[in-house]
Amino acid sequence: MSPTSRVRPVVGSPARRALRAAALAVACMAPSAGNIGSCGQDAVPLDAAKFLAAKNAVDCSSCIECGLQTAACDRACDGVVPADASFPAGCLPLVHDGEVCLDALSATGCSEYGQLVADEGSTIPTECDFCPVDETGSPDRDE
Numbered sequence: 233m234s235p236t237s238r239v240r241p242v243v244g245s246p247a248r249r250a251l252r253a254a255a256l257a258v259a260c261m262a263p264s265a266g267n268i269g270s271c272g273q274d275a276v277p278l279d280a281a282k283f284l285a286a287k288n289a290v291d292c293s294s295c296i297e298c299g300l301q302t303a304a305c306d307r308a309c310d311g312v313v314p315a316d317a318s319f320p321a322g323c324l325p326l327v328h329d330g331e332v333c334l335d336a337l338s339a340t341g342c343s344e345y346g347q348l349v350a351d352e353g354s355t356i357p358t359e360c361d362f363c364p365v366d367e368t369g370s371p372d373r374d375e
């Protein structure tokens with residue numbers, strides 16, 4: 233064998249490798265972090281006023297950075313959030329939901345952000361649609 237050739241070392245016996253593979257397979261069957269309470273966080277209800285204030289800050293910052301001038305941008309940059317702000321009846325988002333929404337908004341590019349704050353036909357990221365409504369207009373609790 234030449235000094236430049238390398239031999240791949242054998243890592244454990246075939247039985248030991250099979251045992252490791254079985255242990256890995258069992259570990260992969262465990263519930264994922266999202267299945268056990270939003271990445272280890274307690275299930276804390278989202279405070280509407282705090283969330284809307286944080287969302288206004290993200291919206292305003294993006295509107296300025298992207299040069300967007302819409303009514304939604306004006307409202308966001310005004311920063312006014314009623315102290316009694318609330319989510320619709322039956323809609324109970326958690327703090328983790330708000331964090332995911334704000335992260336999604338922060339990662340949105342200017343062309344997409346323009347669609348989110350458009351004066352007509354604005355859209356909402358799925359991460360921020362905490363309370364989808366059914367055909368009757370009430371929160372859809374099937375999701």
